[in-house]
Amino acid sequence: MSDTNTTPVAFVRDAMLSEQAPPITDSGVVGWVRKNLFPNVFSSILTVVALFLIYKIVSGAFPWFANGVWDTPSLAACREVLQGQVGGCFSVLTERWNQLLFGFKYPEEHYWRPTLAFIGLFVAAxxxxxxxxxxxxxxxxxxxxxxxxxLIWGGTILSPLMIAIGFVVGYIAFTRLEAQSFAMGLIGGIVATIIVWIISGYITGPLSGVLALEAVPSRDMGGFMLNFILGVVCVSLSIPIGILLALGRQSSMPIIKGICVVFIEFIRGVPLITLLFVANVVLAYFLPPGTTFDLILRVIIMITMFSAAYIAEVIRGGLAALPKGQYEAGDSLGLDYAQNMRLIILPQALKISIPGIVNVAVGLFKDTTLVSVISMFDLVGMIRGPILASTEWNGVYWELFGFAVVMFFIVCYSISQYSQWLERQLATGHR
Incomplete structure (x- = not known):
């Protein structure tokens, strides 16, 4: 007799179903467009409006680029070629490219020197x-x-060589005295470096002709080369100085903390253009009569001070974001202050501070155009001064400033993309 209460056994599939292609509306280009451009009604309206605006801009600018003239000696000749048609006079770029990049006083036969230094920067970085x-x-x-x-300034090779030796001697003195205290090591290193530099002044004078290139005064620097020099040097110097200021602001020593707080708050409360005017005009009144102080060096000092104050606050935020246990971990391992900061605290704080540091670096590079207000012919200064003041190109604006926009965009966008890549590599953040 059969058991009517027995539950039938469900069918269990013993073979996998073959894979099916995803719907065309959810994959590929169509899926990306649907997900990112037309996910809902409001986004679809914004997408249509944005595409219409892009079309109007491109359709209006395309004839200006397509009909551009590249081989005329002046604006008048360019307009004769165009004969009333819409088109850009890009001849100013081919005619004055050397002034836009190197300024109008840097010797043309020595363009290879800053070019070689520019290529070497990528190898060094x-x-x-x-x-x-x-x-x-x-x-x-x-x-x-x-x-x-x-390479850029010329002169004898002995001058930069003696400066390098001064840094090496200062670093050796720092490492020898660091075991006693970080402050003593820092002071000893600075004193040793200055002593070597003073001695080198008496050595390099009689040997000024050894491996010497033609000297180029700082007043002859100009164009985008000047912006690049100021940006690279000031960013490179402001990051370590900003780290020291951030650590000094958190110091338990009242004098060190007070000096750092006053410096940071004063610099952050003064516009950069004011500091540049101080570097150009006021600083000369505090120097002995007849003393010459290189203008680019003065500008580098002021811009570095300005950016270091902002970077110090960014890094201080990164230090504050670390839990107290990270500081205690170094103490439990028997590390002193310098070792704890170098091995445990700063690597984590700098990872957290990457977006803020990059933001300051990008802003600093763009702010180098402010040197044009103190009669330094950077890229913007060259456009506003010698080029537009010439009779051949008086009246050309879009082409010149468009070139400046492209140059600054390439540099700033590259910095931004590198920072995002570095964040992904370091997995910045706390999980």
């Missing part, structure tokens, strides 16, 4: 920016600043 690059290239990285100075 590669081992610092990318961990996959061989570490042996760090030797070139340490030598590069002194070689670049010699």
């Amino acid at each position: 590669a081992p610092v920016l990318f961990s996959a690059v061989p570490r042996k290239l760090l030797i070139f990285t340490m030598v590069y600043p002194f070689v670049a100075f010699w």
Whole structure:
């Protein structure tokens, strides 16, 4: 007799179903467009409006680019070629490219020197920016600043060589005295460096002709080269100075903390253009009569001070974001203050501070155009001054300032993209 209460056994599939292609509306280009551009009614309306505006801008600007003239000697000749048609006079770029890049006083026969220094910058920066690059290239990285100075400014090779020796002696003095205290090591290193530099002044004078290039005064620097020099040098100097200011502001020593607080708050409360005017005009009144102080060096000092104050606050935020246990971990391992900061605290704080540091660096690079107000012919100064003042190109604006926009965009966008890549590599954030 059969058991009518027995539950039938469900069918269990013993073979996998074959994979099916996803719906065309959810994959590929169609899926991306539907997900990102037309996910709902409101977004669809915004997408249509944005596409219409892009179409109007492109359709209006395309004839200006397509009919552009590149080989005329003046604006008048360019307009004769166009004969009333819409078109850009890009001849000013081919005619004055050297002034836009190098200024109007830098010797043309020596353009290879800043060009070589520019190429060397990428080789020197590669081992610092990318961990996959061989570490042996760090030797070139340490030598590069002194070689670049010699190439761009010229003179004898002994001057940058003695400056490099001063830094080496200062670093050795710092490492010897750091075991006693960080402050003593820092002061000893600075004193040793200054002593070597003073001695070098008596050595390099009689040997000024040794491996000498034609000297180029700072007043002859100009164009985008000047913006690039100021941006690279000031960013490179402001980051370590900003770290020291941030650590000094958190110091338990009242004098050190007070000096750092006053410096940071004063610099952040003064516009950069005011500091540039101080560097150009006021600073000369505090120097002995007849003393010459290189203008670019004065500007570098002021811009570095300005950006270091902002970077110090960014890094201080990164230090404050770390839990107290990170500081106690170093103490439990028996590390002193310098070792704790170098090995545990600062690597984490700097990772957190990457977006803020990049923001300051991008703003600083764009602010280098302010030097045009103190009669320094950077890229914007060249456009507003010698080029537009000439009779051949008086009246050309869009082409010149468009070139400046493209140059600054390339540099700033590259910095931004590198920072985002670095954040992904370091997995910045707390999980």
